[in-house]
Amino acid sequence: MVCFNLYLIVCNYYPHCPQPELTLGARRHSDPSFLTILLQDQICGLQVFHENQWIDVNPISGDLVVNIGGFLQVISNNKLKSVDHRVVANVHATARVAVACFFTGHATEAQKPFGPIKELQSKCFPSILKKIHLFTENF
Numbered sequence: 446m447v448c449f450n451l452y453l454i455v456c457n458y459y460p461h462c463p464q465p466e467l468t469l470g471a472r473r474h475s476d477p478s479f480l481t482i483l484l485q486d487q488i489c490g491l492q493v494f495h496e497n498q499w500i501d502v503n504p505i506s507g508d509l510v511v512n513i514g515g516f517l518q519v520i521s522n523n524k525l526k527s528v529d530h531r532v533v534a535n536v537h538a539t540a541r542v543a544v545a546c547f548f549t550g551h552a553t554e555a556q557k558p559f560g561p562i563k564e565l566q567s568k569c570f571p572s573i574l575k576k577i578h579l580f581t582e583n584f
């Protein structure tokens with residue numbers, strides 16, 4: 446399968462929020478992509494859910510954040526996890542901008558069901574995830 450042939454680029458714009466205690470920039474979710482590559486500016490806001498708490502993913506100039514998507518979680522038989530993340534409301538005077546590139550599957554293969562690859566299944570690690578169709582199912 447060709448995962449890097451089809452991608453979607455999304456620009457997220459978070460203006461200053463006067464009442465950050467009432468809302469979020471982006472609600473808790475995990476990406477359904479194969480991989481997501483994110484470029485954030487210098488304004489904080491992204492958090493990942495790890496060991497029952499929200500951890501800040503502070504921007505480092507020139508760095509890219511790479512998120513494992515739900516599709517890669519399925520293919521890897523749950524060995525790689527698609528982490529929950531969110532964006533808190535922007536308390537800074539300047540707007541926050543983050544550009545996400547979602548790598549998905551190839552459109553022509555959308556009808557084909559995908560499941561954990563054989564090499565990652567064994568007696569100790571049987572396939573625990575059902576096969577899914579790209580673009581049509583949540584996993």
Ligand SMILES: O=C(O)CCC(=O)C(=O)O
Pocket residue numbers: 455457471476483485490491530532543545
């Ligand atoms: O704005 C961010 O830092 C993350 C955006 C995000 O999680 C998404 O677009 O899926």
Ligand SMILES: [Fe+2]
Pocket residue numbers: 474475476530
């Ligand atoms: Fe996301």
